[in-house]
Amino acid sequence: AARLSGGENRLVSLPLSRIRVIMKSSPEVSSINQDALFLTAKATELFVQYLAVYSYKHGRGKEKGALTYSDLSYTAEECETFQFLADILPKKILASKYLKMLEKEKQDGEVGGDDEEDED
């Protein structure tokens, strides 16, 4: 079906001009033909839907009728297809846990001398 998101009968909702800006930010890309631009925009919409639905289905936010950040980071970590997102959707832990981890690392031995703490 060609109908897409929204009560609108638009073929694609994401603005092609913006998609184009993002695509062109890649240095190795010279030019983009119109069809390719359209397909990229449309694929991105499909991707957004897929990511949202997948994360909701497999995540715990569902228990409260919500889609949460951790549902997304869980997806990025566990699902191979979405692994390219792992770096931008890191799992979050409580600060207290993180500090404990650091403590433990220290105790487990000196970290090879490159212990530069740059606290700003």
Next chain:
Amino acid sequence: MAERPEDLNLPNAVITRIIKEALPDGVNISKEARSAISRAASVFVLYATSCANNFAMKGKRKTLNAGDVLSAMEEMEFQQFVAPLKESLEVYRREQKGKKEARKDKDKKADSEEQDKSQEEENEDDDERMEEEEQNDEEEVDN
């Protein structure tokens, strides 16, 4: 040409709408989740572009075309997108063709009559503001 950081983002309202419609009614989407999906979408564009570009280069072409994008989807393991994308592309091509012909007719009329500047066609839609690009089907290097 330097882009401002926000230029690489997609409009929040549109992203939110797409998510809302994909999920069951009444599901809450946290702000953080929405923002994360938006960022993911931008990364997806970059990844898809890079992948498609590899196919173009393999074909010794400098211009990314539809086939390159479809190949990229398969490569990225989003094969399930290919069929719906092809369908949409058909519709899009027909639309574009229709617009072109409408414009040609207008040009013809403009020649025989007075200069009739009725550009009301689809100027309201900003993503239809591809007029500039439509004039040249093949984009040349325009860095």
